[in-house]
Amino acid sequence: MKFKIVAAVVVIALVVGALFMFTQKPPAPDVAFSTLQGERFRTADLRGQVVLVNFWATSCGVCIEEMPALKATQEKFEARGYRTVAVAMDYDPPARVSAFVARNPLPFTFVHDRDGSIARGFDKVRLTPTSYLINRHGEIVHKFLGEPDFDKLHALIDRLLAEAA
Numbered sequence: 001m002k003f004k005i006v007a008a009v010v011v012i013a014l015v016v017g018a019l020f021m022f023t024q025k026p027p028a029p030d031v032a033f034s035t036l037q038g039e040r041f042r043t044a045d046l047r048g049q050v051v052l053v054n055f056w057a058t059s060c061g062v063c064i065e066e067m068p069a070l071k072a073t074q075e076k077f078e079a080r081g082y083r084t085v086a087v088a089m090d091y092d093p094p095a096r097v098s099a100f101v102a103r104n105p106l107p108f109t110f111v112h113d114r115d116g117s118i119a120r121g122f123d124k125v126r127l128t129p130t131s132y133l134i135n136r137h138g139e140i141v142h143k144f145l146g147e148p149d150f151d152k153l154h155a156l157i158d159r160l161l162a163e164a165a
Contacts, residue, residue, distance in 0.1 A: 025139035028053075028132065029121035033085065033111045036101060043138065050082045050160045051134045052153075054108075055119060057089045058096045060128040066147045067106060073154065074107045080161045081136070084108040089128060090116035135160050 028043045054070060056063035074084045086108040088097040097112050111118070119125040122132055123143075131144040133156060142156060 025135070025137075025141060028134045028138050028140050031118045031121035033087075033109075033118065036098060036110050036112060039109075043134075046083065046085075046134065047138045048081070048136055050077070050136060050157055051085060052083075052131055052157075053085045053087060053122065053134065054131040055087050055089060055113075055122070055125045055128050057092045057128045058100050059092065062147050063129045066129060067104065069147075069150050070108070071106050073150065073157070076154065077157050077161060078107065082157055082161060086110050087118050088112045089119065089125075090114060133157070133160070136163065 028046075030043050032040065032042050034040050052070075052073070058064070070084055070086075074082065084107075086106070088111065090113045092112070094112055094114065097110070101110050113119055122130075127145065129144075129147060131148060132140050133142040133144070133153070135141050141160065144153070
């Protein structure tokens with residue numbers, strides 16, 4: 001009888017541990033951002049907002065193609081506390097990034113990852129586009145490799161914005 005009780009307790013503990021492990025969201029890395037205009041902020045400064053950190057490059061065709069959908073997403077949700085941070089990769093020439101942003105007025109926060117530290121912080125990103133959706137608590141909720149399914153992304157953003165901060 002004692003063996004059955006101990007076995008049941010062990011099984012319950014394993015199930016609870018597994019649930020915790022699979023429902024626990026990893027925190028967004030603590031990295032420093034600097035916008036093209038020189039504004040500086042850290043990941044912690046984004047708390048209270050739902051944020052999409054989008055790694056892109058001017059040489060990435062898919063990245064450029066998804067910009068209108070990212071713009072529509074920003075415009076749809078920004079009044080509710082949503083923000084897009086577009087991070088140009090370190091291998092992208094600064095002049096090319098600045099010229100792209102000047103030619104394409106988009107409602108994002110544009111950052112150039114000049115030394116690669118932001119990409120290293122976000123799981124060593126090298127492929128573009130790669131995006132991370134972060135909830136109001138600073139936790140990574142979803143990682144997108146390639147262009148996201150925007151209907152699913154919008155549903156997820158809507159759900160996260162409805163959660164309490």
